[in-house]
Amino acid sequence: MSRFTSRLLNWYRQNGRTLPWRGHRDSYAVWVSEIMLQQTRVETVIPYFEKWIKRFPTVKALAQSSEQDVLNLWEGLGYYSRARNLHQAAKIVIEQYNGELPHDLDALRELPGIGRYTVGAIASMAFGMDEPTLDGNIRRVLARVFDVSEPADSRAGEKILWELAAKHLPKGEAGNYNQALMDLGATTCLPKNPHCLICPVMCLCKAHELGIQEKRPVMKPKKKTPHYIHAAAVIEKNGRVLLAKRPSKGLLGGMWEFPNARVNGDPAKELAKTIQTATRLKVRRKEALEIVEHAYSHFSVATHPFRCELVSMPENQNLKWVRVGELEDYPMGRIDRQIARQLN
Template sequence: MSAITGTKSSKPAAGSSSELAERLLIWYRNYRRVLPWRGTNDPYAVWVSEIMLQQTRVETVIPYYRRWMEQFPTLQHLAQAEEQQVLKAWEGLGYYSRARSLHRAARLVVEKYQGQIPASTKELMRLPGVGRYTAAAVASIAFGQDEPALDGNLRRVAARLFNVSLPARSPEGEAQILAHLRAHLPPGQAGNFNQALMDLGAMICTPRKPACGDCPLAEWCQSRRLGVQEERPVLTRRAAPPLITVTAAVIWRDGKVLLTRRPANGLLGGLWEFPGGKQEDGETLVECLRREIREELGVEIEIGEPLGVYRHAYTHFKVTLHAFISRLRHGEPQPHQADDMAWAALEELSRFPMGKIDRQIAADLLKISRSLFPAG
């Protein structure tokens, strides 16, 4: 692929598909990515893929999508599933509120829309977990609606193509980008237009060092003509995320460990974890863990050897978790701050949906179980 030099007007003739859009769609037919959710107009399949792709790379999503569609092949299957089944199928994708919202939305569609996913962006946005981008993507790809879908790739491509100098995520910047995209949206082909821009952003117009020489839209690209393509999109600097120190107790008794289930609303809602919590100012790790277990379970524990240190970055903060092997000292645990609790044998841990850190703890326990949990 080689770019044609020169420039073109960014304004198409009224009521017609622009030459820019036509060139983009030709490129898409020849070079588009082969993805398991493409080639279907099943709105459920499109919806699932778009929810999974929120803040997650395509390569990560593909195996999850395939397993999900095998387990929940229709919206009705998903609506009938238990939340724990849904969370277990989602485990490892992160941002678990997406799974809970998708599950709630499936049930709502069955109850309110007779199992038919609505076709309009406005109606789609009334479903839990469906924002403007997801609604526009589903409406355009599954239902042929003439809607631009503004994800990270489209935002970057459009900001470069039309040299948008405003911060791309600001309301003013987004409005400018959407106006440009609508001006070139080919009637009846918005789904392919949106997916073509997604692929262009993933394959050519990448965040760093875009391959402008291979771009089918190079002759229309205003930022390339000005030599500022690597300065677009304009981004707003974010503060460094805070680091939070957390402790967790692997409380064992009679060959089993104690798990608690997080409240449904909130971070990692509905997932199982090893109990513990955030270190407060002035506390040692041991003091923190004793206090957290007392507050969460109403018991006193004997804290033994450290199991490991685990790190994970969430959207707005980072966590360093210190896990300790522990025993009950006084009292019988009660889930005062959790939705539920369970004693689980190590071989049963895989059945409980968990977040990344707790799954790592469970994996480490299985590796060293004989030395930590002697028979009897």
């Protein structure tokens, strides 16, 4: 075992985090946690994980649930294709693998939502296999300790990093090794202001020696997400409001929302016309609500809800009248949920 690995594992025994999915015998729990943790903070995931395991305790329970129920539990977590993929994969595991996640790496990789990282995580943590993995934390730790100057998100950089991860992997302890790397990255080897003075591998770290910690890993410049303003209509009739279901693919796939459309100029001026065009409803503006603007930091939308009077009924199958008190049953993105809550 390399000095690097030895120090890392020793640190992990004392400093590893206690998390709800660790120590679970069940590979399903590991699987669920890994999917939820993709691009998502641990603190955000914990309550969702607890709820999820209570509501869907087994692969079978998940497979037999409706997509509506699944998306409802995922609401607020973001990246909703993860929920749809997890649901779909559960059905495959029931039908093709007798309800047990396959130990075969290729079979695992073919399940929707399970990529190279998740295969390594599940194989090592749930099955005790000697498999490396590479996530944002591990990438950062390795790029610093071994001074990888190649862009970490390039083909060449990834190859180098996967090889480093594999090279230092201790036989029989891959699960602890992978989790140790992730914990070190999450608690000590931080993207900004890393805590080098308390790092167990400081004395081995090339980036620290050169004083270039924050210059590793090298990343390709990323494009920023555009910001659009949408107008949303709260259309009431007989104590119900009109909801629209988004297409199952793409942004907020499968989620419900208030009929809305993008606006360009002055929202107040374009509202009725825009909504009318978007929903093919004949609507008449009746009473303006307080204008609310929600700005996302990544994908961005702003909404301007208003009440309006329905003139004619559309035949769109994705539209549904829902009692205000039952809006909670319909999975929505955060903006629409915020509007829904304002309706009381």
